[in-house]
Amino acid sequence: MNGWTTSHDRVLAQRYAEGWMFLIETARDLRPAGTSASSGNALARALTEPVRAAAPHPLSVLEAGVGTGGVTRSLISQLPRGSRLDVVEADPRFATQLHRLIATHPAPAGGPRPVTVYQTCIEDLDTDDRYDVIVSGLPLTEFTPVQVERIMARSMELLHPGGTLTYSTHVGMRRLRALTASRSEARRCAAVSEIMAAYQRSYATGRTTVWASLPPANVWRLQRPCILSDDQQQTRDGAGR
Incomplete structure (x- = not known):
């Protein structure tokens, strides 16, 4: 059949073309690209799944690395x-x-939700509060190993026992960069991957691949246990050094 049958087909074709262009440009230019691709509705929905799963119970939620606010909009609409x-x-x-987004976003059913903005890094967030859900949009693969250790240790510390951290990584991005990365960049990426793998082994409760995201993304769910095992304590101790 010639041509596209519906406007929906045309939109899908455009989105996939944009995704491939993102991958091509990333291969050409290895400057940090963690936030270059829009989160998109599918990715936002996967990242915020723990919020929907807990409804209708009230939650304390923290979002880190919000960028242009796509996930923030989703959270405001879904909070119980x-x-x-x-x-x-x-x-x-x-x-x-x-x-500006918070001031102009339509209030969801049931009235406005309390939203507080902190202009700081999550590892430097000075609070004694703890959270049921943390949604991270931080491009962890772009940071140094020391930064990633600090971010992950503080994120797990900020969770209530039993709380959930979600974050995403681009599918295949590590292999793509390995094709053109310098030796120092390859070592940095490998060290970050090792840190993340350690947290995944200790805390991961699930992983979802969002193929509708451009580029495709893996969404990880990590849970802080009520009592730390010896391996989990070693991971926390290592990240705190």
Whole structure:
């Protein structure tokens, strides 16, 4: 059959073309690309699944690395009545946009949700509060191993026992970069992957591949246990050094 049968088909074709262009440009230019691709509705839905799973119970939720606010919009719409949302964003430009987004976003059914914005890094967040769900949009593969250790240790510390951390990684991005990366960049990526693998072995409760995201993404769910095992304590101790 010639041509596209529906406007939906045309939209899908455009999105997949944009995804392939992202991969091609990343291979050409190895500057940090962690936030270059839009989260998209499918990815936002996967990242926020623990919020829906806990409904209708009130939740304390933290979002880190919000970028342009795509996941934030999803969270505001999904939070159960009586919940609160804290948002951490280090980039002042994104933080300013975030304040505008919160001020103009339509209130969900049941009235407005309390939202607080902190312009800082999650590892530097000075609070004694603990959270039921943390949604991370941070491009962890772009940071140094030391930064990743600090981010992950603080994220797990900020969770209530039994709380869930979600984050995403691009499918196949490590292999793609390995084709053109310098030796130092390859060592950095390998070290970060080892750190993340250790947390996944100790805390992961599930992984979902979102093929509708461009590029495709794996969404990981990590849970802080009520009592740490010896292996989990060693992972936390190692990240704190």
